[in-house]
Amino acid sequence: MRLLEHVTKIILYFQYLFLFFLIENCCVFVPTLFFIYSILFILTLFYNYSIMNIFNCYFCDDYVGLSEFVCDDCYALLPWNYYCCEACALPQMMGSCVGGLCSRCLLSKSNVILKSAFLYEDPVVQIVRAMKYNSRLEFADFIAKSILNYVLTSPGFICPDFFVPVPIHKKRLRQRGFNQALEVAKVLGDILNVPVDYSSCLKVKHTKPQVNCSKLARVSNVAGSFIVTGNLKGARVVIVDDVVTTGSTVNLLAKVLYERGAKSVVSWTFARRVI
Ligand SMILES: [Zn+2]
Numbered sequence: 713m714r715l716l717e718h719v720t721k722i723i724l725y726f727q728y729l730f731l732f733f734l735i736e737n738c739c740v741f742v743p744t745l746f747f748i749y750s751i752l753f754i755l756t757l758f759y760n761y762s763i764m765n766i767f768n769c770y771f772c773d774d775y776v777g778l779s780e781f782v783c784d785d786c787y788a789l790l791p792w793n794y795y796c797c798e799a800c801a802l803p804q805m806m807g808s809c810v811g812g813l814c815s816r817c818l819l820s821k822s823n824v825i826l827k828s829a830f831l832y833e834d835p836v837v838q839i840v841r842a843m844k845y846n847s848r849l850e851f852a853d854f855i856a857k858s859i860l861n862y863v864l865t866s867p868g869f870i871c872p873d874f875f876v877p878v879p880i881h882k883k884r885l886r887q888r889g890f891n892q893a894l895e896v897a898k899v900l901g902d903i904l905n906v907p908v909d910y911s912s913c914l915k916v917k918h919t920k921p922q923v924n925c926s927k928l929a930r931v932s933n934v935a936g937s938f939i940v941t942g943n944l945k946g947a948r949v950v951i952v953d954d955v956v957t958t959g960s961t962v963n964l965l966a967k968v969l970y971e972r973g974a975k976s977v978v979s980w981t982f983a984r985r986v987i
Pocket residue numbers: 769770771772773774782783784785786787
């Protein structure tokens with residue numbers, strides 16, 4: 713039973729009574745009655761929001777309360793990236809990794825360890841697209857907490873000295889109005905009390921969206937894209953992004969961060985695309 717809805721319905725009823733009373737007695741106690749009416753009006757808005765599903769699970773419509781986004785059942789059913797290589801985060805058959813690494817990473821390990829909470833499949837795709845293309849910035853909280861739930865239980869968790877969100881070019885920032893990686897990094901930074909460095913790392917080359925590029929073209933597409941001006945001597949850095957595909961963007965950014973003195977670079981992303 714959704715108690716909140718019943719309570720707000722009763723308030724709605726009293727609001728009409730007060731409105732009627734206000735009209736009838738408009739000369740007497742008007743300020744007081746107007747104040748009460750305003751409070752009831754705000755509570756009615758609250759009720760309207762409740763029936764607009766902000767208290768319900770994003771996927772199944774079960775009641776979850778204001779602070780939650782999905783119910784426990786739907787959360788458990790999301791495509792968690794549990795059986796994956798500990799270096800490239802690509803999904804693997806159970807038991808196929810050696811020392812946590814896939815056959816490709818055993819031969820040549822990349823300079824950045826990727827941690828990705830989910831596989832890039834529905835309904836994770838919907839969440840990523842809703843935030844990025846429909847400006848649903850409230851999803852940053854859910855994305856950041858999911859990343860954190862994942863990395864805290866995966867091997868080799870180290871709390872970083874800095875979060876570096878993957879920067880976007882100022883032209884794209886103007887078009888979109890926000891950097892989704894920065895929004896997620898801010899939440900992670902708040903929870904772990906770790907600073908977010910979003911000013912010393914810049915994207916200086918306006919590139920095509922990586923999603924439209926072939927595997928090889930992605931590397932040349934991002935080449936020379938980033939500059940880092942800060943001094944990161946001895947720092948453990950975590951790069952934050954929403955989706956990782958070939959890893960060419962984070963690899964290039966990690967290379968620049970190492971050149972500026974970073975001691976270790978790990979990438980935390982919400983979803984791993986497999987191509
Ligand atoms: Zn649900």
